[in-house]
Amino acid sequence: MSLKIVHVLLLLIFTAGLGKENKAFAQNIAGDTLRITIKEAEGRFLKNNLSLLAAQYQIDHEMAEIITASLFNNPEIGFENILYNPDTRKFFDMSYDGGQYTGLISQLFQTAGKRNKNIQLAKIGARQAGYEFFDLLRTLKYTLRTNFNKIYFQQASLDVYDQEISSLSTTLAAFKKQYAAGNIAQHELLRIQSQLYALQTEKNELQEDIDAAQYEFKLLIRVDPKIRILPMVGVLQPVKEKLAQVPYKLLLDSAYNNRYDLKLAKGNVAYSDLNLRLQQAMAVPDITVSLTYDKYGSTVRDYTGLGINIPLPLFNRNQGAIKQAKIAIQSSKNNLERQQDEMESEIDQSFQAAFRLEKLEESFDPGFKNDFNHLIEEVTKNYQKRNLSLLEFLDFYDSYKTNVVQYNELQMNRMNSLEQLNFVTGTQFFNK
Structure with missing residues (x-):
C-alpha cells in the first residue's frame, strides 16, 4: 500500500472517529442524566438543600426566644x-x-425595663438568624451557579478531548498495521502514540475537575450521586453583559444595602449596645x-x-458583665469597620478581574469554533494534496483543541467573574 493511500485512510478514520464519538456521546446522555437549566437548579436548591432547611429551623428557634422573653415571671x-x-x-x-x-x-x-430589653434582644437575635440565613443563601447560590458554569464549559472542552482521543485511537490501530507492513516509519507511529497519551492525561485531569464540580452541585440540589448533570444553557455564545452597563458606584451602594453579612455585623453592634443597657439595668x-x-x-x-x-x-x-458589654461594643464596631473595608476591597478586586476578562474575551475570535467544519475541509484538502505533512495535520488538531479549551475556559472565567460581582454586591446584576 502506498503512502498516499495511507494518507487517505487516515482522513477517513479521523472523520469516522468524530462521527462515532458524537453518536456515543448522544447515547451516553440518554442514560441516568439530569438535564437541567440554572433556573431549575435554583428551584431544586431552594426546596431541597439541607443547609438552608437547618438555617430556617434556626430562625424558628430564635422566634421562640421572643416568646420566652415576653413571659412574666x-x-x-x-x-x-x-x-x-x-x-x-x-x-x-x-x-x-x-x-x-x-x-x-x-x-x-423586674425593674429598670429588664423585660422589655430582653424582648428587644430576642428580636435582634431573630433578625440576626434571618440575616445568617440569607447570607448562607447568597454563598450557596454563588457556589451553585459557578459549579453550573464550570460543568458546562469544561464538559464542552472534554468533548473535544473525546473526539480527538477517539480519532487518534482509531488512527493508531490502523498505523500499527501499516507499520507492520512496512508502509510507514516508526517515528510517525511514535508521534501519534505520544500525542494520544498526552491527550488522555489532560482529559483525566479535566475529568477530575468536572467530577468535583458535579459532586458539589449534586449535593446542593440534593440528587442521586449516580446521576450525571448535564447543564442546559442553549447555544454556546459570548457573555452579553458588559460592565459599563452597571456603574461602579451602583455596585458599591448595592453591597451596602444588600449584603446580609454586613447587616449581620451592624446587628451585632445594635445587640451589643442594647446588651450594655440590659447589664446596667441588671444592677x-x-x-x-x-x-x-x-x-x-x-x-x-x-x-x-x-x-x-x-x-x-x-x-x-454587675460590674463584670457591664465591663464585658462595653468591650463587646467596641469589638463589634471594629468588626463592622473591618468588614466594610473588606467588602469594598472585594468589589474593587472583583470588578478589575471582570474588566480584564471582558477585554480578553473581546480580543478572542468567537468565529474560530463556529468555522471549524470549514477549516477541517480546507486542511483535509491540503493534506490530500500533500501540502501538509502528518505532523502538521496532527498539529492542526492540537491547535484546535488548545483554542477551544482556552476559549471555553475564558467563557467560564468571564461568567464566574460576573457571578463573583453578584456575590460581593448581594444583587443579581449579571447572568440573569
Whole structure:
C-alpha cells in the first residue's frame, strides 16, 4: 500500500472517529442524566438543600426566644404546716384550736425595663438568624451557579478531548498495521502514540475537575450521586453583559444595602449596645412582693402581712458583665469597620478581574469554533494534496483543541467573574 493511500485512510478514520464519538456521546446522555437549566437548579436548591432547611429551623428557634422573653415571671406559692404539735400530740395538726400553718404567695417584678430589653434582644437575635440565613443563601447560590458554569464549559472542552482521543485511537490501530507492513516509519507511529497519551492525561485531569464540580452541585440540589448533570444553557455564545452597563458606584451602594453579612455585623453592634443597657439595668435590684398568712405563729391569730423584698446592691452591682458589654461594643464596631473595608476591597478586586476578562474575551475570535467544519475541509484538502505533512495535520488538531479549551475556559472565567460581582454586591446584576 502506498503512502498516499495511507494518507487517505487516515482522513477517513479521523472523520469516522468524530462521527462515532458524537453518536456515543448522544447515547451516553440518554442514560441516568439530569438535564437541567440554572433556573431549575435554583428551584431544586431552594426546596431541597439541607443547609438552608437547618438555617430556617434556626430562625424558628430564635422566634421562640421572643416568646420566652415576653413571659412574666411565675408567682411563687408556699405552704407550711406544723409537723407535730406536742400540746395536742398530733402530727400535721390542722385543727382550729391547736393547728398551726402558714401560707405565702409572692411575685417578682423586674425593674429598670429588664423585660422589655430582653424582648428587644430576642428580636435582634431573630433578625440576626434571618440575616445568617440569607447570607448562607447568597454563598450557596454563588457556589451553585459557578459549579453550573464550570460543568458546562469544561464538559464542552472534554468533548473535544473525546473526539480527538477517539480519532487518534482509531488512527493508531490502523498505523500499527501499516507499520507492520512496512508502509510507514516508526517515528510517525511514535508521534501519534505520544500525542494520544498526552491527550488522555489532560482529559483525566479535566475529568477530575468536572467530577468535583458535579459532586458539589449534586449535593446542593440534593440528587442521586449516580446521576450525571448535564447543564442546559442553549447555544454556546459570548457573555452579553458588559460592565459599563452597571456603574461602579451602583455596585458599591448595592453591597451596602444588600449584603446580609454586613447587616449581620451592624446587628451585632445594635445587640451589643442594647446588651450594655440590659447589664446596667441588671444592677438595679428587682422587687419581690409577697402576701403572707399565719394562723398562730404571730402575735395575733390569723395574721396576714404584705411584704416587699429588695436586694441591697452593696457588693454585686454587675460590674463584670457591664465591663464585658462595653468591650463587646467596641469589638463589634471594629468588626463592622473591618468588614466594610473588606467588602469594598472585594468589589474593587472583583470588578478589575471582570474588566480584564471582558477585554480578553473581546480580543478572542468567537468565529474560530463556529468555522471549524470549514477549516477541517480546507486542511483535509491540503493534506490530500500533500501540502501538509502528518505532523502538521496532527498539529492542526492540537491547535484546535488548545483554542477551544482556552476559549471555553475564558467563557467560564468571564461568567464566574460576573457571578463573583453578584456575590460581593448581594444583587443579581449579571447572568440573569
